[in-house]
Amino acid sequence: MASSPRQEEEAALAAKRGHPLLRGPGRERYTHGLRPAQMEALRAMCGALIPSLPPAAAAGQQVGGEDGEGGRRLIPDVDVERFYLASAADSTVPDEVAELTFTRCVREAGALVSVVLWMLATRIGTLALCGRTCISGEFPYVRRFADMPAERREEALKRWSTTRWLFPLKIAFALVKILCHFAFYTAVNDNSENPCWKAIGYSVPVAVEEPRKEATPAPARRPLDNGVVETKELDDTTLLRSLAEKGLEVNMSQSSAHHTVQCDVVIVGSGCGGGVAAAVLASAGHKVIVVEKGDYFVAKDYSSVEGPTLEHLYEQGGVFCTANVSTSIFAGTTVGGGSAVNWSASIRTPEDVLQEWSRDHGLPVFGAPGYVQAMDAVCARLGVTGRCREEGFQNKVLRRGCEALAMPVEAVPRNSTEGHFCGSCNLGCPTGDKRGTDTTWLVDAVERGAVILTGCKAERFILERNAGGKNGRSKKCVGLVATCTSNGITKKLRIEAKVSISACGAIMTPPLLRNSGLKNRHIGRNLHLHPVSMAWGYFPESKKEPQLIAGKSYEGGIITSMHRVTERTIIETPALGPGAFAAIMPWESGRDMKERMRRYARTAHTLALVRDRGAGSVCGEGRVRYTPHREDVEDLREGLRRALRILVAAGAAEVGTHRSDGLRLRSKGIGDEDLEAFLDEVTIEKGPMYPGSNKWAILGSAHQMSSCRMSARPNDGAVDGTGESWEANGLYVCDGSLLPTAVGVNPMITIQSVAYCVSNGIVESLAPSEEQNIA
Numbered sequence: 001m002a003s004s005p006r007q008e009e010e011a012a013l014a015a016k017r018g019h020p021l022l023r024g025p026g027r028e029r030y031t032h033g034l035r036p037a038q039m040e041a042l043r044a045m046c047g048a049l050i051p052s053l054p055p056a057a058a059a060g061q062q063v064g065g066e067d068g069e070g071g072r073r074l075i076p077d078v079d080v081e082r083f084y085l086a087s088a089a090d091s092t093v094p095d096e097v098a099e100l101t102f103t104r105c106v107r108e109a110g111a112l113v114s115v116v117l118w119m120l121a122t123r124i125g126t127l128a129l130c131g132r133t134c135i136s137g138e139f140p141y142v143r144r145f146a147d148m149p150a151e152r153r154e155e156a157l158k159r160w161s162t163t164r165w166l167f168p169l170k171i172a173f174a175l176v177k178i179l180c181h182f183a184f185y186t187a188v189n190d191n192s193e194n195p196c197w198k199a200i201g202y203s204v205p206v207a208v209e210e211p212r213k214e215a216t217p218a219p220a221r222r223p224l225d226n227g228v229v230e231t232k233e234l235d236d237t238t239l240l241r242s243l244a245e246k247g248l249e250v251n252m253s254q255s256s257a258h259h260t261v262q263c264d265v266v267i268v269g270s271g272c273g274g275g276v277a278a279a280v281l282a283s284a285g286h287k288v289i290v291v292e293k294g295d296y297f298v299a300k301d302y303s304s305v306e307g308p309t310l311e312h313l314y315e316q317g318g319v320f321c322t323a324n325v326s327t328s329i330f331a332g333t334t335v336g337g338g339s340a341v342n343w344s345a346s347i348r349t350p351e352d353v354l355q356e357w358s359r360d361h362g363l364p365v366f367g368a369p370g371y372v373q374a375m376d377a378v379c380a381r382l383g384v385t386g387r388c389r390e391e392g393f394q395n396k397v398l399r400r401g402c403e404a405l406a407m408p409v410e411a412v413p414r415n416s417t418e419g420h421f422c423g424s425c426n427l428g429c430p431t432g433d434k435r436g437t438d439t440t441w442l443v444d445a446v447e448r449g450a451v452i453l454t455g456c457k458a459e460r461f462i463l464e465r466n467a468g469g470k471n472g473r474s475k476k477c478v479g480l481v482a483t484c485t486s487n488g489i490t491k492k493l494r495i496e497a498k499v500s501i502s503a504c505g506a507i508m509t510p511p512l513l514r515n516s517g518l519k520n521r522h523i524g525r526n527l528h529l530h531p532v533s534m535a536w537g538y539f540p541e542s543k544k545e546p547q548l549i550a551g552k553s554y555e556g557g558i559i560t561s562m563h564r565v566t567e568r569t570i571i572e573t574p575a576l577g578p579g580a581f582a583a584i585m586p587w588e589s590g591r592d593m594k595e596r597m598r599r600y601a602r603t604a605h606t607l608a609l610v611r612d613r614g615a616g617s618v619c620g621e622g623r624v625r626y627t628p629h630r631e632d633v634e635d636l637r638e639g640l641r642r643a644l645r646i647l648v649a650a651g652a653a654e655v656g657t658h659r660s661d662g663l664r665l666r667s668k669g670i671g672d673e674d675l676e677a678f679l680d681e682v683t684i685e686k687g688p689m690y691p692g693s694n695k696w697a698i699l700g701s702a703h704q705m706s707s708c709r710m711s712a713r714p715n716d717g718a719v720d721g722t723g724e725s726w727e728a729n730g731l732y733v734c735d736g737s738l739l740p741t742a743v744g745v746n747p748m749i750t751i752q753s754v755a756y757c758v759s760n761g762i763v764e765s766l767a768p769s770e771e772q773n774i775a
Contacts, residue, residue, distance in 0.1 A: 018303025021295070021312050022428070024188035032098035037121035038114065042098060044146040045120075046180045047089030048153035051590035055081045083199030084594060088184045096183040097176060104319040106623060109175055116172045120145035129169065130156040154590060161587070161660055162694040170688035170696065171325055178583045178698075179319065181593070186307030186579035194578075201552065201601030202578050205304050205424045222298045223439055224335070227446030230296060231484035232455035236491060239484070246451045248289070258481075258492035263287045263451075264766070266480045266497040268458040268512065270294075271337020272751040273735035274503030275437025276378070278445035278452075280759035281499075286766065288450040289495055290442070291482050293457040293504075294334035299432030304424040306577035313341050313428060315507065315622075322616065322626045326687035327529060327699040328584075329624065331507050334428075335454060336438030338505070338748070341426055342702070343558040343575060344414040344434050345746035346384040348375050349753065352567070353743055361740045362712030363721050365757055374756040378749055381444075382415035382435045389419045392556015394573040396549045397537065397604040399561045401646030410562045412572070415748075423555045426575040441752075456484040456493070461500050461516040463728055471720075475517075477731035499730050499762055503755070506704035506737035510618040513708065513718070518727050522718040524618040526709050528742035529701035531628050533636045533684055534574065534584070534607045535643040537652030537667075538599050548651060552601040559746070563646070568611040568744060569639040571646065574700075576605055584698070586662040606646060607700075608639025611744030618707050628686055628699065636684045636699070644679060659685060659697045703747050708737040722765075723758035734758050 034042065088094070102110040119125025123142040126134045133152045134143045145153065160166075160173040188194050197203060222228075229242045243250045243261060251260040264286035267274045274290060282288045295312060303309060310318030315331040322329065332338040349366075358367030365371055388411060391399065402409035414420065415435045425434050432439065442452065459481045466476035479496040502509045510524035542548055554577065563571040576584075581600055587593050596603075614629025628636070640657060647655045648667045656664030665678040688696040711717025714726040723738060725731040736751045738758070743750045 018192075018305065018430075019297055019301035022297065022301060022309045023192040023303040023305050024308045025190055026092060026096065026187060027099065030095045030099050032095070032102045034098050034114065034117065038117035039094060039098065040146045041117045041120035041144070042176070043089045043094040044148075044153055045157070045176055046094045046097060047087050048150060048157055049177055049180050049587065049590060050086070050088035050093075050184050050593070051150055051154070052087035052090070053084040053591060053594065055084065077199070079198040080598075083196050083598075086196060088180055091184075091187065093180060093183045093187065096187070097179045100179045100183065100317070100319050101175060104316045105175065105321065106323055108323070109171070109325075112168055113172055113175060116169070131159075133159075158589070164694050165691050167689055167691050174325060174688045174696070174698070177587050181582035181585075181587075182319070182579045183307075185582045185597070186310070186577070188305055188307060192303060192305050196597075197578065200578060200597050202554065205422070205430070205554065222296070223443045224296060224446050224452060227450050228296050228335075228452045228454060230454045231491075232295070232486050234486055235489070239486075239491060243451070247287070247449060248451060258494050260494045260496060261289065262496045263289045264497060265289070265499045265501065265762075266291065266495045267501040267503055267734070268480065269337060269502070269504035269508075269735060270335050270442060270452060271332060271437060271503065271505060271735065272339050272748055273738075273755040274337065274501070275339065275441035275445070276752050276755035277501055277503060277734045277759040277762075278450050279441040279448075280756065281763060282445040282448040282450040284763040284766075286763075288445060289497070290445070290450060290452040291456045291458050291480065291495070292335050292452060292454050294332075294454065296335040296438075296452070296454045297340075297428060298438075299428075299430055302424075302428035302430040304427050304430055306427065306579050309427040310579075320622070321698070322624045323619070324625065324627060324687060324689045325698065326628065326689065327531060327626050327701050329507070329529070329704065330700070330702045331505055331704060335442070335452065336436040339436035340428055340438050342436075342748060343746070344416050344420070344425055345559045345572070346379065346382060346413045346415045346749050347745040348379070349743060349750040350745060353741075357740045361710070361716075363710055363740065365721055371753060371757060374753040375749060378752040378756060379413075381440050382752075383417075384413045384415050384749075385418055386411050386413040387418040388414070388557060388560040390421055390556070391560045392421065392423055392558075393549060393551030393553055394604045394606070395556065395559070395561045396551065397539070397650045397652075398563065398571065398573055398606055398646060400549060401648075401650035402561075402563050404649035405645060407563060407646075410564070412559050412562050414557065414560070416557075421556050423558060423575065425558055427577070453482070453484065453493075456482050458482045458504065458512055459515065460512070461502070461728075461731055462494070462496075463517055463731075466729055473725070473727055473729045475728040477725075477728045498766065499732065501732045501734045501762075503734040505735050506707040507618060507624065508621065509733055509735060509737045510707050511621040513725070513733075514620075518725065520714065520718045520726055522709065522711070522716070524707055525615065526717075527616040527618055527624065527626065527707040528612050528705045528739075529616065529626055530609050530703040530705075530742055530744075531612055531632060531636060532574075532607045532609050532700040532702070533640050533658070533697070534605050534700070535640055535647060535655060535657055536603050536605050537647030537650065538654045539602050539604060539651065540599075540653050541602060553603055553605070554601070563642075565608070565639050565642050566635070569635050570609050570745065571606055571639060571643050572609060574605050574607050584658050584700075586658055586660050588662045592662070604647065604650075604652070606643040608636055608643050610635045610639065611742045615706070628684075633684045633686065637682060640684065641679045641682050644682065645675075648675060657682060657697070659683075659695050660688075661695050703736070703742075705736045705739040705742055705747060708733045709740050710738050711740070722761045732758060732762060
């Protein structure tokens, strides 16, 4: 159903109310460093991926008037015509693709794309990469890529996508294809608008707000204002003053090389682990400093504009892939961490997983009553409820499909009220109804004197020799070195503390520990990602069939229903803005892709999530290696097959996967035999890096775990059962990297519950002994 002009106006106003960083437009300058000839080739690639098509391509894409179907005349839709005429070559998209390639992707990817573009800028290189498609009947007979006709360029790109053995070309194609479509559909102007959104049925979701009173109240303080210090906005003098005003003891070194700040506990990261730890330790009377490299935003700041929001709330701006281009990773990087941008699912740790961790890994904390009490406390603080008043389009599809197949479907508990109908919580909840750590645990911490330093990046923990330390630990941690930058000037802080905690997530904690000098071989290993593969189903609107599911794909709670395929595989629904949708959809041709995008608002996605057996590794900041285990691939395949069955049963007119060959099926009225034949074609391809196949797909991951796992012995993990490093007294880990294995469900409650147990243990360790009290 098309949005009314008033709704579109309200959406634009809602976007403008957001924080300037989160509403666009784009970059003021580019630093990618590509030469003009390379940029010419890249512009030609982008123009072939998203070409300008003549208005005739929009035939049938019309709106009603008189004398047409149903007695109304058909007139062209100006927005649709504009959409088909738009080309990625006629904008800043190529520069954005280049910038993302060189600033967000691993350096090998940038080097590969640079070499490919350099070759395409020459006739010989174009001949080597494109073959006969660049041959011309006129002198000089061989064209450069940018001089080839559009249809020839498209043909060359199709060959790159399907080549079996020249996988560097597949990787180059995949990167440019993903980044080009992401940039094209997330680019916004000064009004936070994209000219293509109307044609694809999208408008920025409008937050439902309480009616304003006649008298305009004074601006309310933000929940964390009493404790937050936003270092990016402060010079050297004002930074020192702000720290002192928060009750911290600050000493400036004579050389001005760094400032020394003293506290009881320093915590790196403010997400599910760090937020809980800060609240527990501050409530026990300890002076706590939380170091967060991201910025602080509140509900009124969130614009729900996809591009700029991903840039500022996610690691690598939301463009983060494993080194072998098999899996795309999403991790939060703002105050509240992943809890500020996750999908609200609040599922307790499964009982069988707790038994496994307690029994097989020798970790009694998971079998003790205290862990259940921790989950109770966490769910109570987050206001978790299992009720949902109204489900959104995608969850209605999942529920209807399961019910049609007589398969169980569960209601998913959420850390929001039962009436919460926000489809953009992945971009920061604009209603403020979702309860992340930024509105719960960190508020508790600040009320008890904790200080949060934003825009401050941890560099390394400070380790000293520890002769005769407990349990044979050769080192002790006495604090943290961090840096903050304001107006191009970098300031270094030395934060001295009795206890130091790394809570910056399973992707960022291992590099921080390695940079600090720790050597345990499990640091960065055993990484689990909960790999995800998605299926889609198209549900065209029809006045003749009012029983069809109403709504749009981006509306309503993101995860409110779940189906369990096996003990290791579940099916849920994702949040996909236009940019993410276009990035992951298979590209068969420029025209086909635009037609897919025209169906965006009525295309439902379901995802198969696997509790992975295989494990990857974190090799450095921004560098992750991961290859799905063959059993995980089979579980994903079975999950994907089940997801497709559900979509068909729910009434989808067409279903498909994200495999590069565009695997899909017109499912309206299909028989069981034809459906089974289609499902037999479903396979999971592990990314374009793998040779020998002309098909590929990229998996997704929003959950990262176990890269510094707990263990009963130093030979089995990075930290002990209390979360303390096996190598350094006073250094703890308190985030998803602690989990012994993948948990198999959305891990927010598990991570917060583990953090609750670990931080209470730290409180006990810091309590003075009876002998000290007597003294």
